[in-house]
Structures are given as C-alpha cells and as structure tokens.
Amino acid sequence: MERTLVLIKPDGVERNLIGEIIKRFEENGLKVANLRMVIPSREFVQAHYAVHKDKPFFNVLVDYLAEKRVVAIVLEGEDAVSRVRKIVGATDPSKAEKGTIRGDLGNDSKEKADAERRSIYNLVHASGTREEAEEEIKLWFEESEILE
Ligand code: GDP
Numbered sequence: 001m002e003r004t005l006v007l008i009k010p011d012g013v014e015r016n017l018i019g020e021i022i023k024r025f026e027e028n029g030l031k032v033a034n035l036r037m038v039i040p041s042r043e044f045v046q047a048h049y050a051v052h053k054d055k056p057f058f059n060v061l062v063d064y065l066a067e068k069r070v071v072a073i074v075l076e077g078e079d080a081v082s083r084v085r086k087i088v089g090a091t092d093p094s095k096a097e098k099g100t101i102r103g104d105l106g107n108d109s110k111e112k113a114d115a116e117r118r119s120i121y122n123l124v125h126a127s128g129t130r131e132e133a134e135e136e137i138k139l140w141f142e143e144s145e146i147l148e
C-alpha cells in the first residue's frame with residue numbers, strides 16, 4: 001500500500017476548509033492513516049521544503065507556513081502519491097482544473113503572489129514522488145505513529 005503526505009496549509013485552516021479538503025480524499029477511497037495539527041518552526045519548514053532552498057520563492061514559502069497552524073495528514077491507498085496530486089491540482093490555483101481542490105477552492109494566482117512578494121496561497125501540499133513521500137512522512141510523524 002502506498003502512502004503520501006498532505007499538509008493543509010495555513011490558508012486552508014484559516015478559511016475553515018479542513019473538513020472539505022479531507023472529505024475529497026476520503027471520498028476518493030484514500031485512507032487517513034494519521035493526522036495532526038502542528039505549528040512548525042521556521043527551521044522545520046526549511047527542512048520540509050529543502051528541495052526548494054535555492055528557488056527565488058524559498059523565503060516567502062517558509063513565511064507562509066512557519067509558526068502557523070498546519071494540518072499534517074498521512075494518506076494511504078493504491079497509487080496514493082499520484083492520485084493525491086491529481087485531486088490537489090496544479091500549483092497555481094488560477095490554472096488548476098475544475099474538480100480539483102486548488103481549482104475549486106483556491107482564490108489566488110502566481111501572478112498576484114509574485115507581485116505581492118509572497119508565496120502562492122494554494123491550500124495544500126502533497127508529496128511529489130514516493131521517495132519524497134517517505135522522507136516527508138518521517139519528518140512529520142514518529143515511526144511508532146504509523147502502522148505498517
Ligand atoms: P507544489 O508541489 O504544487 O506545491 O509546488 P512546488 O513544490 O513547486 O512549490 C512549493 C510551493 O511554493 C507551492 O505550493 C507554492 O505555495 C509556492 N510557489 C511555487 N512556485 C511559486 C512561484 O513561482 N511564486 C510564488 N510566489 N510561490 C510559488
């Protein structure tokens with residue numbers, strides 16, 4: 001069974017979309033294997049997004065999540081990584097397909113975010129590959145919290 005990590009980012013928590021977002025994964029047959037609300041430190045967010053450390057948006061991306069309420073979720077199911085990415089939709093909500101979380105519920109764009117020198121507010125993070133998923137699950141959860 002494949003696992004992946006989803007984060008409901010601070011805009012999702014602030015806009016009261018936790019239930020709506022989790023419902024979309026559950027309705028698709030994905031299992032919530034663990035879930036927790038976290039207020040990550042800057043250092044923790046930097047570790048989570050280490051792959052982006054040389055990107056121009058790295059610092060504003062860290063500002064977006066650090067010291068704010070985030071919901072960390074482990075989802076389990078066949079092809080969980082790619083299925084979850086499909087349900088989430090494209091990075092820029094203004095370009096994300098209808099029927100996806102970012103396409104239906106997102107209200108931001110890359111253009112607006114870059115002009116305002118902040119991260120794109122797009123409600124959720126989802127692991128990009130199986131390897132990233134395993135790394136990220138280890139970062140956010142203790143091994144004893146996850147059933148094999
Ligand atoms: P994701 O996998 O779809 O979340 O996208 P990435 O891994 O490429 O980027 C991580 C996060 O950084 C995104 O979800 C956005 O919040 C933010 N981000 C990505 N690209 C840009 C950009 O070009 N400009 C700004 N302002 N933020 C960005």
Ligand code: MG
Binds near residue numbers: 126128
């Ligand atoms: Mg990514």
